[in-house]
Amino acid sequence: MDELVCWSCGASLEDVPRPISRHSNCLKCYQQLRCCRLCRSYDERFDNKCGDERADPPVEKETANFCDFFRPRANAFIPDEAEGASDAITKLDALFSGDSADDTSEGEGDERPPTEEDEAGTELEKLFQKKEEDS
Ligand SMILES: [Zn+2]
Structure with a gap:
């Protein structure tokens, strides 16, 4: 599954001429395609939403840009x-x-945090082990 789809509506970009240019639009929803949202480096985890350190990420993520590091990403549609x-x-x-x-x-925070009981338990275990070693 590495089909290019519109980042906005999920339509296939099969019929969009390559390489995707600043003038490329989705054939279905007419969104601009050469933008961060369709880029491999687009990454919500970064403040500037860009995972490419070399890039000077455009502020507008959904309009066509001149970024040198634009590379289309497959399955960019996030429903x-x-x-x-x-x-x-x-x-x-x-x-x-x-x-x-x-x-x-x-x-x-997605990992299950240790409960207080868990922590108390391990602490106790440590204590007991120490005691046994000592004696
Ligand atoms: Zn679209």
């Missing part, structure tokens, strides 16, 4: 990426698929 909802959806995805730790690991 239901509404403001604020994406976090919840990411978490839900993680819950259901259980293995989406690769590019959705926003926030470190």
